[in-house]
Amino acid sequence: MALFILKREEKVMRGFVLDYKRDEQSMPLENSVYARVLWIASLFGFLIAFIAFLLYLTGIVEPRIPLARVPELWSLSSREALRLSGIPGGWGWLHLVDRSDMLCYAALAVTASGTIVALISVFIVYLSRRNFLYALIVLLELIVLCLAASGFIPDI
């Protein structure tokens, strides 16, 4: 997807430069690639979240924690709530994704992944343009986000 958007944006940008006599500095390609990928990824995440929540609220798909039990959990700390509900921490919810509440988790995870997907596309753009400084900055950013997403960072 990223490569497709990259090719398309390069064409658009060539047209833009010819039309408006702008230089590359004022309209970097990474801006438009990042914008397009981010928009598609976040729209996808919101759409799944909406559908998953409808399934959850209407009870069409059974949740892991019955809806009536949720008020017992929401005034507890996340640690106590996890213990009481028996849901595994970290990526443990992935094994329970056939339940509607865990599907909502998955949808939120997809939304949070939008930035990562967009950053990967921009990383490719920077590498293809031999802008190694920004490729390194984006790579470091990707490492931070992937570390946070991995669940490997220990609690304080």
Next chain:
Amino acid sequence: MKRLSGILIILLISQASALARSVPGSSLSPPPVSSLPPWIWAVVLFVFCFGLGILAILAGVGGGVLFVPLVGTFFPFHMDFVRGASFFVTLAGSLSASSGLLDRYLASTRLVFPLALLASSAAVVGAKVGLALPEHMVRILLGVLILLISALMLLMRQSEYPEVARSDALSRLLCISGCYNEHTLGRDIEWKTHRTLPSMLLFLIIGFIAGMFGIGAGWANVPVLNLLMGVPLKVSVGSSLFIISIGSTAPSWIYLNAGAVLPLIAVPSVLGMILGSRIGVRVLHRTEPRIIRRVVIALLALSGIMSILRGIGVL
């Protein structure tokens, strides 16, 4: 329209207070189990966040800075779940705005990526610290922070087109500069930055605070970009949203992995805030933003005081 905004604010407060009272027990410290069916909470949260989304746009503030103190004060949820939902509310708001801002050159990836790297790294640490703190401590610190933000919003004067005589060495190394078309002037505005290193250090602190309380960071990002680095106001606002979209991603994963996100709280909040923001943008030109901004500042100050009172056990 002023009357409409006033009614909206009163409705939001009365709705939240009525809900807090509907739960048996004290007026603002409801016991763990609610007497209302859970789906009602989802609907109320959606409507509440829809109103917050409109208010946030009209007052020119981020969704997170309103969401955490107001939902944390008026709803019976633990602060872990309020902050967990807030990260997704903030993320959704900034994600839906970022692409449009980039398209119009009102945000620059070259300005954003180095700052976002620092902010998101610090936000991860902030999120971990925030989850480790006891709830009453979070409420007290949040209350103090919200009062400071209210004062900052009241006193801060921003500069539309700051003068930057010469960009510094770090800024030149990172090629941080840009150009955008200012419709109101009918010409292109070129910009560059200075004081890049101290600004980067400030972004570490801002990221930490944003990660700890889940309140977004626009209230601090914009003044640093605009007043310290010399970025034009519109680009500062756009780039700030863009930084938040990256900066909120990291702590949202931390909260998701810690089980501090309840779909029943997070999803209706996100959907309500997105829809509210869209409506807010449409009615923006028909309102008097200065008055609404002052009302929101007063509302923030009130929720800050109530957060402190709940933290010390008075409410």
